[in-house]
Amino acid sequence: MVARVLDGTATAAAIKEELRERVTALAARGVTPGLGTVLVGDDPGSQWYVAGKHRDCAEVGIASIRRDLPADATQAQLDAVIAELNGDPACTGYIVQLPLPKHLDTDRVLELIDPAKDADGLHPTNLGRLLLNVNDPIASSLPCTPRGVIELVERHGISWQGKNVVVVGRGITVGRAIGPLLTRREYNATVTLTHTGTVNLREHLLRADVIVAAAGVPGIIAADAVQPGAIVLDVGVSRIVDAATGTSRIAGDVAPEVAEAAAWVSPNPGGVGPMTRALLLKNVVDSAERALG
Numbered sequence: 001m002v003a004r005v006l007d008g009t010a011t012a013a014a015i016k017e018e019l020r021e022r023v024t025a026l027a028a029r030g031v032t033p034g035l036g037t038v039l040v041g042d043d044p045g046s047q048w049y050v051a052g053k054h055r056d057c058a059e060v061g062i063a064s065i066r067r068d069l070p071a072d073a074t075q076a077q078l079d080a081v082i083a084e085l086n087g088d089p090a091c092t093g094y095i096v097q098l099p100l101p102k103h104l105d106t107d108r109v110l111e112l113i114d115p116a117k118d119a120d121g122l123h124p125t126n127l128g129r130l131l132l133n134v135n136d137p138i139a140s141s142l143p144c145t146p147r148g149v150i151e152l153v154e155r156h157g158i159s160w161q162g163k164n165v166v167v168v169g170r171g172i173t174v175g176r177a178i179g180p181l182l183t184r185r186e187y188n189a190t191v192t193l194t195h196t197g198t199v200n201l202r203e204h205l206l207r208a209d210v211i212v213a214a215a216g217v218p219g220i221i222a223a224d225a226v227q228p229g230a231i232v233l234d235v236g237v238s239r240i241v242d243a244a245t246g247t248s249r250i251a252g253d254v255a256p257e258v259a260e261a262a263a264w265v266s267p268n269p270g271g272v273g274p275m276t277r278a279l280l281l282k283n284v285v286d287s288a289e290r291a292l293g
């Protein structure tokens with residue numbers, strides 16, 4: 001068997017087209033959504049992602065506001081930028097690109113974001129609402145990557161109902177947030193959260209109908225750990241630098257041979273990454289519509 005491809009690039013393009021229409025409808029009501037980004041430092045991956053977010057905004061008609069700080073920015077400087085965006089009416093939603101340099105306090109930063117402008121859905125209030133408003137998908141922003149994973153599968157005609165899902169990785173942007181979403185009644189999946197400390201990871205994986213690999217460990221999902229016919233989503237991103245040439249490439253969590261065992265695989269790049277960006281825009285448009293009532 002050769003797995004079919006869960007095409008994130010094409011699916012994200014379709015979502016952006018739908019969003020363009022919604023943005024036009026908002027404009028007719030006098031509202032222009034505006035996405036802000038805060039980037040600290042010069043990590044090439046983060047710079048690339050942030051640039052991509054602004055390109056996406058231009059494509060769908062969302063205004064974009066960019067605040068870049070040097071790698072040695074102080075906590076006070078970062079706090080001031082957040083206060084400025086919280087107070088800027090042109091900025092209807094924003095994100096702080098993660099990871100932050102180690103000397104900055106990520107938890108504090110996420111708490112300082114106005115929950116109504118939290119386009120990532122990572123403010124404690126919004127993560128709390130994710131747990132509390134179990135059947136209200138747009139009560140507040142939802143984390144973009146989990147939302148992207150869910151839509152990528154659904155838009156390929158696959159239902160989540162009754163699926164055994166094994167998530168690998170316990171980070172805040174994916175692993176911890178996807179379980180509360182997928183166990184909502186509308187999806188009815190059964191979710192096991194595993195991580196690099198899980199004993200007998202392979203046994204868990206062999207029971208999975210769907211694997212969401214978000215550990216950031218290249219190749220952690222091997223072909224002999226995937227049951228025939230499984231759906232495998234490769235969320236992990238590691239950059240491997242070739243010491244000789246200085247060039248870098250992306251390595252996902254899923255070994256290439258998995259494509260011979262699974263029914264569906266998301267490529268990496270070209271799978272969940274573009275969906276994360278598209279769902280960020282969707283959060284911004286959802287919240288502009290919510291604000292109108």
Ligand SMILES: Nc1nc2c(c(=O)[nH]1)N[C@@H](CN(C=O)c1ccc(C(=O)N[C@@H](CCC(=O)O)C(=O)O)cc1)CN2
Pocket residue numbers: 045048049052095096097098099120144145173237250268269270271272273274276277
């Ligand atoms: N504040 C946040 N920070 C981070 C998040 C997040 O959701 N919010 N997630 C990741 C990075 N990320 C979004 O910011 C992200 C990752 C990957 C892509 C993407 O489009 N990837 C392309 C490949 C691009 C390349 O060549 O490097 C793909 O998969 O095809 C977009 C966004 C961590 N930080």
